[in-house]
Amino acid sequence: MLEAGDVGMREHTQPMTFQMNPDFPGAMAEQVRKLKAALERISTLNSGQPVGSVKVALIAEWAGVGNGASISEPELSTVACLISAGKRVWLEDDGKIMAED
Secondary structure, eight states, rough: OTTTTTEEEEEEEEOOOOOOOOOOOHHHHHHHHHHHHHHHHHHHHTTTTTTHHHHHHHHHHHTTTTTTTOOOTHHHHHHHHHHHHHOOOOTTSSSOEEOOO
């Protein structure tokens, strides 16, 4: 059992601080630009490939963009199926994934 003064019970004396990136809109636009390019590469290079292969490519390319970018279910399977079926898939400026019918 921990007693007051034990290592696990110490109070933090420094306040938490948060500073917003003053160029947040620019940084966000750059992240979306990188994701657009990654999705375009995947869509072009993996069109018609098996769904499993497309999923692997999506996960790798998305992670390669950096800043914690990732794609998860159900978007991962949906996008992989569309690309596998030869459909063009792209990312809108607002981050929404779109595909041709």
